[in-house]
Amino acid sequence: MKRIGILTSGGDAPGMNAAVRSVARKAMDAGLEVFGINYGFAGLVAGDIFQMTSETVADRINTGGTFLYSARYPEFAQVEGQLKGIEQLKKFGIDALVVIGGDGSYHGALRLTEHGYNAVGLPGTIDNDIPYTDFTIGFDTALTTAVDALDKIRDTASSHQRVFVVEVMGRDAGDLALWSGVAAGAEAIVVPEKDYDIKQIAEDLKKGFENGKKHGIIVLAEGVMSSEDFLAELKKHGDFDARANTLGHMQRGGVPTARDRVLASKMGAYAVDLLLDGQGGLAVGMENNQITHHSILDLFDEKHHADLSLYDLNKSLAK
Numbered sequence: 001m002k003r004i005g006i007l008t009s010g011g012d013a014p015g016m017n018a019a020v021r022s023v024a025r026k027a028m029d030a031g032l033e034v035f036g037i038n039y040g041f042a043g044l045v046a047g048d049i050f051q052m053t054s055e056t057v058a059d060r061i062n063t064g065g066t067f068l069y070s071a072r073y074p075e076f077a078q079v080e081g082q083l084k085g086i087e088q089l090k091k092f093g094i095d096a097l098v099v100i101g102g103d104g105s106y107h108g109a110l111r112l113t114e115h116g117y118n119a120v121g122l123p124g125t126i127d128n129d130i131p132y133t134d135f136t137i138g139f140d141t142a143l144t145t146a147v148d149a150l151d152k153i154r155d156t157a158s159s160h161q162r163v164f165v166v167e168v169m170g171r172d173a174g175d176l177a178l179w180s181g182v183a184a185g186a187e188a189i190v191v192p193e194k195d196y197d198i199k200q201i202a203e204d205l206k207k208g209f210e211n212g213k214k215h216g217i218i219v220l221a222e223g224v225m226s227s228e229d230f231l232a233e234l235k236k237h238g239d240f241d242a243r244a245n246t247l248g249h250m251q252r253g254g255v256p257t258a259r260d261r262v263l264a265s266k267m268g269a270y271a272v273d274l275l276l277d278g279q280g281g282l283a284v285g286m287e288n289n290q291i292t293h294h295s296i297l298d299l300f301d302e303k304h305h306a307d308l309s310l311y312d313l314n315k316s317l318a319k
């Protein structure tokens, strides 16, 4: 193997740049030539590919977003798109690929491996919704951002003795809501993985205020419903002074935390080792503080499990 490529795909996540840097520098250190592919699989198909130097990844480790840009490019699910992408890989003499993205991007990586181009996936998403890894690149930063926002909302909530329904991201996963809810001392956490009783939540909020609580913060995962809809439901069960707040895409941006940078650096270097070993169709993870890998096919058979002990913990701490 002489040349490897790198792309970022799906929703951007803080730490993706640190991962690209790690892959590039580790590969160069092993004597490989490294090519960056802009705009995910869309750029691969279009041949938006350039040779990287060590300098290309200089001053990137502490930056958010992805300097290789990203795309949602559903056309890559079709064989036609995949074959065009392979044509480009051949044209540039690229022997193997590192794909940094979420579950959708892993499908793309697997397809390439099936077509004879080894590809390894790194979990880059703020959602933390990938199986076989305790944490994904970007989750820690998004969590820190969400907690910072919740702390600020708490100031207003306490000053006015208000209820706030704060919607955090996570597509179908409750991880950001569970972790940020516990870290911010929320009164309630609502996630798709757990049934909720809105009447009970309203009762608990009322009781809380009666007992001297100054705020009622509900952290709601986007996969359940919108903050506006939840607020409308909640108001059917009590006359609350309440507001809805959606944190939205601000959770995806910003300077990556040290944890995300270290995770990205470890995973990136490990992916290069796998490719040097001639392996593909694999996804890198971190389990019990060890960097691991699994077949992407096995990943698709497995579900991500949010840590629901945080839900129970919060219930007992929020009283």
Ligand SMILES: Nc1ncnc2c1ncn2[C@@H]1O[C@H](COP(=O)(O)OP(=O)(O)O)[C@@H](O)[C@H]1O
Residues within 6 Å of the ligand: 009, 010, 011, 040, 041, 042, 071, 072, 073, 074, 075, 076, 077, 078, 101, 102, 103, 104, 105, 106, 107, 108, 109, 111, 125
């Ligand atoms: N079934 C598939 N086969 C091939 N490529 C896919 C498939 N699903 C998704 N992709 C590629 O991966 C990209 C990112 O997937 P998406 O689900 O949007 O984000 P994420 O990777 O963050 O989950 C898609 O835009 C597409 O280019």
Ligand SMILES: O=P(O)(O)OC[C@H]1O[C@](O)(COP(=O)(O)O)[C@@H](O)[C@@H]1O
Residues within 6 Å of the ligand: 010, 011, 012, 072, 102, 103, 124, 125, 126, 127, 169, 170, 171, 172, 222, 252
């Ligand atoms: O920015 P978009 O394309 O509207 O997507 C929003 C979705 O992307 C995310 O921010 C990240 O998800 P992915 O990693 O799957 O891209 C989700 O939390 C959210 O549901």
Ligand SMILES: [Mg+2]
Residues within 6 Å of the ligand: 010, 102, 103, 104, 125
């Ligand atoms: Mg996804």
